[in-house]
Amino acid sequence: MSKNEKLHPAIPDLKAAVNAGKLTRREFIRYATLLGVSAAAASQMIGISWPKKLAAAGPKRGGVLKISQSIQKIDHPARYSWLMPSNSMRMVFEYMTLTGPDNVTVPYLCESWSASEDLKTWTFNVRKGVKFNNGDSFTADDCIFTINQWLDQEVKSSLLGLVGSYLKPSGIEKVNDYQFKLHLERPEIAVPEHFFQYTAQVLNHRTFEGDMKKAPHGTGPYVLDTYKEGEICIVKRRSDYWQKAADGKPLPYMDEIRFIDMGSELAPQIAALKSGEIHLIDASDNPGPQIMKAVKGDANISVLPVATATTRVLRMRVDMKPWTDNRVRMALKLCQNREKILALAYQGEGLQGQDFHVYPKHPEYCEKPIPAYQPDKAKALLAKAGYPNGIDVNIAVGSEWTDIVRYAEVLKQDALPAGIRVNIQTMPTSQYWEKWTEVDLGVTPWTHRPLGTMVPNLAYVADDKGNPVPWNETRWVDKEFSALLDQASGTLDVEKRRQIFCKLEDIQVTRGSIGIAYWMNTWMCPSKKLKNVEAHPNLIFLFNEAWLDV
């Protein structure tokens, strides 16, 4: 937001909330930056100085960074179904905004933005002087083209559920080459955070024709050299990147990054990391404590921890028997002994869940008790639902997510006294992703998102026509829940949002379609040769200023 523009009218209220102790300073910075105030200015308003990134002591140029990562099939960034491909491609394609490791969203390809008082009109200013790696200039047309791709029914992007719920293609207005406006259907505060969803990479409107590999024209610091599914992805440094390093020359520091597919076995990857053959393991798909526990104490590897809202969702399809009956869903949820599940499945390295998709560190989290393990109550509920002799159910789990397999095994054992006989169906993880929205009962990994409103808008709502959005894997749509969620998405005051979330959480607990037993801590464990990196709750790679000490 430029200096002569007015502050969003909600800013003084937010500041008052900080002074009254209702809002933490971090939350203030998060909301103020969402409303277009720069992070530095927001920090100043509440009397702290924004930690300016120190120019790391003597960054060196050159070197080849080697990362172990599963090289998945990709075509359209808006259709990524997990973080890994976004991690290699974010070296080539960039985002309009950036949500840092501290959950604060800052300008990126959009250099500033502002929201109207009712949060229904958003004005974005596009950064000037940015060029795609094929020489095309980056303008508002590219942003508009990208947003339209998300909203295109044909593309089938997960962002259709997230952004499509408040924005229609007709609501996008190009003001000039470097400014565009969004006219929303309803108030929404998290627009800039949505622009940093991992599926939201900005495309070149002149050359993109559906397959990013054929025209890998992004604005990022590297250009795509090789992409072989299941084998390797190589990106090479470009010389005309828009961001400048501390020495005044363009970033990045490293010459090349190689993403090598070493398979899903962790042991050889850990061995390669320890021996220095690779510098980092991309654990975004499997962020368990195994790597951390194996490299802890190794003099050549750093362990960078971060608490996240990444979780494993026990999801029941409400359009398939027996999960159509809420009493049966409730019965299975009551069979979760959360303390035990967290201890055994995830070695106690996280927080216990409460069957709603909001974690205790989300700003709008409304405190609720941890549901107790009650097999007797579950049995009674089953009897009422017409299953006095119990039921047999199949649970689909991906075998490479070992914590999920353990979760299922614990659940199977603890559900027996309630009369729920769980048959565990393991399958290769890739096979699970082929049918994760189709199975009637399964456990799906969901990654961290910085605001409590984001996942519910992706997973527990319907589109305009009343059909569940693409990632609504349980097909659960609840009128009251959707209405309250819309209201919460447009409420800036955190206290008020929390009050709405108290109701939202209750609805999900009493008649929802999911069980959440634990939230996972995560760790990034890079080689100490890789400098200037930080663990992100999503384990995404923000490596523009990273360098190798070789």
Place this chain on the structure above:
Amino acid sequence: MTQPDSSIPADSPEIIVPDTDVIRFVRLRRLWEGLSVLFASKIAVAGLVIVLFWVGVAIFAPLLTPFSPLEQDWKHPNEGPSEEHILGTDELGRDLWSRLIYGARVVLVILPVSQNLWIPGGTAIWGVFVALTVGTTLGLISGYYGGWLDEITMRLLDAMMAIPVILLFLIIMTALGASAVNVVIAITIVGTPGIARLVRSLTLDIRTREYIRAAETRGESPWYIMFIEILPNARGPIIVDAMLRVGYAIFAMGTLGFLGLGMPPPSPDWGSMVAKGREFILQGSPWAALWPSLAIASLVVGLNLLADGLREESMRYQ
């Protein structure tokens, strides 16, 4: 073939009594000969001891441990051997000794057909038995009849043998899904070609013998000749081969379990125990992966020793 038996009148004790005695004597002598072949070889005895150990603990598993293999002591996961848990506990706090010996049951003693139904005979044993039945039949027919039937059967089996074993297992298990019965089917499909080949080559040899000519001259049916005249005379190598195959089958079960395609969890499948336990090796708890690895190795070595000893001794006799 009931003709020879029906020729003996059922109510003439003066004929039957000496006859059964003779039969019993002959049988006892054969058994003794068989056992003396076995005991003559130290290698075979060593193998037998190992195999009998596993069969014994498998049969008496419920008496040998106070713990159920599924019972989760969640306060004590990943512990080393102790007084309470002699081999330690796995990642869910289950007793490893219980899981190990109940795992041996699935391999050697029972075949779980569904969640609540099981039949006697271990999964590996059933797999080899079915493979043996199918392979022997195909081999006998091929070897005895020869000609185009032999050509077609053998070329088809050759084609199957050309596919790497692990790949074939993976294809079959991915297509059928993970369960004990499907493991039996997979072992059968993978084992049949080799057995058929062996039996065919034995048949080719035996069918030129004079007693086969004699049977043919007597006008015996081809089925009689194949199963009564040829098969019993080919049994030596087949038995040795079958023992080796039980070893392969146990190995295959371990591999499938390791790859997540064996018995579904929480079954105490040795292969999946290794797979799940190995995650904790690097964290300093090698027990859950170590014991089942040793179990697979010892049982397979035991069967191989037994088969090797038997083969050497029987060759010396010949």
